[in-house]
Amino acid sequence: MAESSLRIIAYGSPKDGDPSKEIGSFTVDFNPNTLVVSNKIEYKQPDAKGQAGGDPVFEKIPPLEFSLEFTIDGTGVAMGNLSPDKKNAYKSKKHDYVKSQIIKLREVTGSGINGDIHRPNYLALLWGTFKLECVITALNITYNLFDAQGTPLRAKVTCNFIERIGPGKGGRQSRLESPDLTKYHVVREGDILPLIARQNYEDSSYYLQLARINKLKNFRNIPPGVTLVLPPLVEKDA
Template sequence: MDAQSLAKLPFNLKIIPTTLEGIPFGVPFIAMFNPENFAVHEDLHWSSACAPGKEGTEPKYVKTAPRTFTIEFTLDGTGVNTNGVKIPVPVQIALFRGVTTNIKGTIHRPHYLMVQYGTFINVCIMNSSNVTYTMFDMFGFPIRAKVSATFTERSPQGLSDVLGMLSSPDLTHRKIVKEGDLLPLLTREVYNNQHYYIQVARVNRLKNFRKLQAGTELFFPPLSKK
């Protein structure tokens, strides 16, 4: 590999095997070329159940599904990016599969993964991959291929617990009022239920909760277990 390509290699797409807790463990797959396409999909689930005898409804938030993302990149065996050193495409595919899809005897499943490209870092699992061979030599041996791989984001248990605690209605929250904020809407953000705004007004000793003053700090106490 030439000096220029070698210098850029640390910034290339990496697929890194990790432990269950999301700690990098093992030899990563480093793409020779950076992705041609990188698409991130987010899916929010809403409930639109309508009461009998009524028309229309207000959708209610249920959950946010884990993000999925798809990466497309090229594998090349012509030596164009390695200063004439030809790394066979089947070998590169074997290295890719070794990190992403091969079952590991110690855990009886494929690796947990971390995908890193630029500022994008995601702990995930791989759902699927598709290899399209796009160039062959005179003997029919593949010398170039495109890989499209789809991943699903995961939250290791420790990180998931911390994030859940930070957003839990069982903890005290504080919010700084911005111009135009309404107490029922702020209450809904914290408790996922706007009907507690009167109790919040009492806790904060608001004389006029319909007109909040920008810059005021409001306290949202934990919900009672009852």
């Protein structure tokens, strides 16, 4: 089942991809407006003494890096957007809702050390049909609204993650060159094209090609129920 709200799931082992084995989770109040994906390619300059320039030598493609922002709101305006569990949490800790949610987020993401595994938690991001196995590299919190007593009522959270590619999963290139038959994807609430490209081709930068192939006039707002064609190999523009 697709997740309509972004959920961050914590696992105690890199092999625990089954939701039944999660050790904690955090669901955002409001889905992020933007998701920044950084796809780096590393080269080294040739070591040719006495010569200038030369062709860079390819070294590796590091894991993808992701950055997203979302808001934690304790003013009550988000009540209609909250899950039943979060509504109960808000009602029971109305005055300290933002503080309690920040504490929970830190516990789930493993901003500290998990004593059972002696490292921060292994994570998965679930949103729509998108799932990313990752670890967190930075958690920045900006408190931007307070009551008269100085209690925070709203906070902007910025999370940075790095993709975790476990053994046996293969690289992006082998996936792109696989002889799989054409696939079809039915758009669900919360789906965005870069995430669909990332899920099927392990490279979100293919979203423009998917938009062209499917003749999408507005790929930023695809209505639920639309069926997208996902060919076995999408060649990037030169």
